[in-house]
Every structure is written in C-alpha cells, then in structure tokens.
Amino acid sequence: MIERVGLTPLIxxxxxxxxxxxxxxxxxxxxxxxxxxxxxVSPGYAxxxxxxxxxxxxxxxxxxxxxxxxxxxxxxxxxxGTTEYGGNGPSCVFETQGCGTVFSLRPxxxxxxxxxxxxxxxFTGGADGGVVYAGxxxxxxxxxxGATMFGGxxxxxxxxxxxxxxxxSLTPPASTGGAxxxxxxHSFTGAADGSYPNGxxxxxxxxxxGTAQNGGxxxCPSSPGSLGCGTAFSMTPPATGGSWxxxxxxxxxxxxxxxxxxxxxxxxxxxxGTxxxxxxxxSAALARCSH
Amino acid sequence: xxSLTPPKSKGATWTESVLYNxxxxxxxxxxxxxAxxxxxxxxxxGTTQGGGSGECxxxxxxxxxxxxxxxxxxxPGSDWSEAVLYSFNTNGRCSNGDTAYAGxxxxxxxxxxGTTDCGGAPNRYGEVYSLTxxxxxxxxRSETTLHSYVNxxxxxxxxxNxxxxxxxxxxGTTNGGGTNGGGTVFSLKP
Numbered sequence: 001m002i003e004r005v006g007l008t009p010l011i012x013x014x015x016x017x018x019x020x021x022x023x024x025x026x027x028x029x030x031x032x033x034x035x036x037x038x039x040x041v042s043p044g045y046a047x048x049x050x051x052x053x054x055x056x057x058x059x060x061x062x063x064x065x066x067x068x069x070x071x072x073x074x075x076x077x078x079x080x081g082t083t084e085y086g087g088n089g090p091s092c093v094f095e096t097q098g099c100g101t102v103f104s105l106r107p108x109x110x111x112x113x114x115x116x117x118x119x120x121x122x123f124t125g126g127a128d129g130g131v132v133y134a135g136x137x138x139x140x141x142x143x144x145x146g147a148t149m150f151g152g153x154x155x156x157x158x159x160x161x162x163x164x165x166x167x168x169s170l171t172p173p174a175s176t177g178g179a180x181x182x183x184x185x186h187s188f189t190g191a192a193d194g195s196y197p198n199g200x201x202x203x204x205x206x207x208x209x210g211t212a213q214n215g216g217x218x219x220c221p222s223s224p225g226s227l228g229c230g231t232a233f234s235m236t237p238p239a240t241g242g243s244w245x246x247x248x249x250x251x252x253x254x255x256x257x258x259x260x261x262x263x264x265x266x267x268x269x270x271x272x273g274t275x276x277x278x279x280x281x282x283s284a285a286l287a288r289c290s291h
Numbered sequence: 292x293x294s295l296t297p298p299k300s301k302g303a304t305w306t307e308s309v310l311y312n313x314x315x316x317x318x319x320x321x322x323x324x325x326a327x328x329x330x331x332x333x334x335x336x337g338t339t340q341g342g343g344s345g346e347c348x349x350x351x352x353x354x355x356x357x358x359x360x361x362x363x364x365x366x367p368g369s370d371w372s373e374a375v376l377y378s379f380n381t382n383g384r385c386s387n388g389d390t391a392y393a394g395x396x397x398x399x400x401x402x403x404x405g406t407t408d409c410g411g412a413p414n415r416y417g418e419v420y421s422l423t424x425x426x427x428x429x430x431x432r433s434e435t436t437l438h439s440y441v442n443x444x445x446x447x448x449x450x451x452n453x454x455x456x457x458x459x460x461x462x463g464t465t466n467g468g469g470t471n472g473g474g475t476v477f478s479l480k481p
Contacts, residue, residue, distance in 0.1 A: 050479060050480040050481070051419075051437075051438045051445065051477060051478075051479050052477060052478045052479075053444065053445055053446060053469070053475045053476070053477050054462075054475075054476045054477060054478055055475060055476040056444070056469035056470050056471060056473070056474075056475050057469060057471060057473035057474045057475065058471050058473060059471055059472075059473040063473070064473075065473040065474065066466050066467070066473055066474045067451070067464035067465070067466060067474045067475075067476065068450050068451060068464075068466055069450075069451045069464070070393075070451035070452045070453065070454055070463060070464060071454060071462050071463065071464060071476060072454060073454060073456050073457070073462065077456060077457070077458070079462055079476065081464060081476065083473075083474070084466075086473065105476055115476075117476075135451060232295055232305075249295055249305040250295055250305055250307050256293070256307070256309055257292075257293045257307075257309060261324050261325075262323070262324060262325045262326040262394070263326050264295075264326065265326055265327060265328060265329060267329050267333075269296075269297055270294050270295065270296050270297070271294060271295040271296075272292070272293075272294050272310075272327055272329070272335060273292070273293055273294075273295070273326065273327070274292055274293075274323035274324070274325070274326065274327060274337060275292075275293060275323070276322055276323065276324055277322070278309075278312050278313070
C-alpha cells in the first residue's frame, strides 16, 4: 500500500481511499447486481422517494468517470462539475481510462423528465492538465474556473503522470452548440508558486483565490520526500488580453497550519481555509475508509 | 483553521492568522480535508476526517471524524470558539474508519447537510445526512440520515459536499456506483 501512496499527504489520503475503492471497485462491479437484487427483495433498503439519480456516468471514451468534486449550480439551474477520469483522453494514472472531464447537466424542460449531460472538455494530461479532483467556480460571465491535480508544464512526476497541476478556465461558446474553450491560466512549477492545486474560488471582482497542497519554499518534513508545505495564491485577470497575474499570498510552513487540501472561502475580503496538518500537531492518525 | 487578511496597502503582504488548532481524538476533531462554509450568523462550519468522540480506535484511526463550528470572537482580540456539533460513531456508520471527507452546506434555516464516503446502513457505502439545530440552546443537534448508499444503481461513496440549489434541493456526486460503476450525479429533496 505504501508504495502506491502518492507524494503528498492528500494524495496519500486519496490513494488510501482510492486504492481501497479500486480494490472494491472491481468487486463491486461484479456484485452490484446482487446488491441491486437485495434492494428489490428488501424494500427497506430501497432509496428514499426524494432521492433521484440525475446522471449515471458511462465512462471513457464518451463520458466522464468518477466525479470526485461537487457540482455547482449556474444560470437556469444548470449543474457543472468534473470527473477524475474518463473522457476521450489517454489513461493518466492507475488503470483507469481517460484523464478527466468537465461536464454540464441541464435540467429538463418539465419536471420528471431526464436531465441532459454534456461533456464540455476532455483533459489529455498534457499541458492542458489532467486528473480533476476539484469542483468548479463560476464567474459572473459564465466562465468556469477549476484546477487539475496533475498535468501542465511543471516538472513534478507522480503516479506516472508529469506536471504539478494547472488552474484553467473554460469559456462558453459564442453560439449555442459550439465547443467550450479551455485555457491554462497558470501551470504550477512546484517551486515557490506551489504544486497540486486544490481548486479555486472566484471573488466578485473576478479574482481567483486558491491553495496548493505542496510547493512553496518552506519544506515540510511531514510530506514524503520533504515537499513544500503548500501555498495560498491569488490570480488577477488581465485588464485586456494578456496573461493573468499570479501572486503568492502565503507560503505555509511546518511551524503552523500546513498542507492545505481544500480550497478557500471569502467573507468581508478575508479568506478562510483549513489545513490538513498543523503544528502543534493534532494526534489523529490518517483516516482510512474501508468498505 | 486559518485566515488570510489582505494588506492595507496594495503590494504589501497578507497576514495569516491561526483561528484554531484541532486537538484530535477523543473529543475534538482532527485533519480537516475540505473547505469551510459560513452561515448567515457569521459562524464557520466544517468537518474533520479524524477525531471526534467516535470509537474508531480499533482501526488505528482515532475517532471517526466530526462536524464542527467555529464562532468569531465576541470581542476584538479574543479567540474564535470551536464546538464539535456531531461526532461520527461506530453505530453501524463508521466501524471501519472515518468518512467525512466533504464539508457541509448550510441552509438558510441553519440546517447543515453533508456526506460521508463510507458508513451508513446497510453496507457502509456512505450517506447524505442533515444536522438540525437544537430546539434550545446548549442541546445537541439532531442528526438524520437522509440517504444511505448500497453502491448500486443509485450511486455509492460520495466524496464531495452537496450544494443547495435555489429550489432548496440538494445536488451532489457519488464517486462510485451507478449502473456503470462510474459514479453519479444526484438530487435529494430534504
């Protein structure tokens, strides 16, 4: 198990859960019909009436697979989200197909009918990024913002994929039915700017705020390989054209909160966040989920 | 928990403040792994993967995770005040370890909604839960399982938080299950 644990504590956590999920995953594919039969035979196990599956992911190559992050609701109640894997990109890590997707899920015109899912973008795991754990943020203009855990032009290598992750935007098409345009706004280098971003939030003025699990100039003994303790950053859109302005707001260190594994929230101009680790350390061991 | 306060003048450095250091099991939470949300009361709400008063020590986890609140100081310069609102436990819910990877969503009426990745009857593929504010001050919040997963067609193993739509309906994802095993998007009307 340990050798499959990733470079960072979060990835370690994810890997613990994921590997277990993966082991269970194959089994569950075999047993799901048995479970389903149990559900039919035992009405007590049936889903509550107010619970509805809006979309079932078909997986690669035509659909995403394994959503890890939340959905976010946009105009008209359209849901936007991401999947870790799936889509028509190459296999990025593990034995899974595809490198992740961004999808939309449009509510039906009349209640009770089916929702319509559309894959808006397929990641390739190259310079565009790959493997999406984080959910999306929606800008005032309907642009979607997100982060990939891997891919990009940075030098990091983990789980068989290179890149330290990217922050990307996905711009709606000019005309209905056109393709969405993915743009890499920042490709992490693993140096002072950070590595492995946890996603971004968008403020009313269009500035993005986020955290990266590792990187920064303060090394963290708690990270395998003594990676950096992570960073908090802002990204300001250009006035007209040009590139976004990336600013490091904070470099976490082993002397305080470190290794953030979640994005930030903002209130009154102040950012609030959590860090997975901290000094003085909490005494809890890493959690693991075993089905 | 930390905060980052912008500088008074442009280009100066932001200020990091530690709002709270989790103490870990058995009692307090440990290892938060998702973002916090702020209620209309200005209180921050979140979850921790570990810690809490649940009995998950058999697996070496040390607590099964917790839902916490962090209330702003009542006077300038004093500390933020943390409270564990709910500890996940072994009662058929978390016997093999911690589950609360996702944060919570807070409704206008103060009810918190969240997910756990494992736990939940009958076979521990996670659940969607609610935590209702107590009827009287100081009393415990009431936890209700809104949906339990069996990793079948209706999904399994939700990893992310739910969001509350304008229609008051919860929307979320499951990281497994569905008829193809590739996960689902779901809605739940509480």
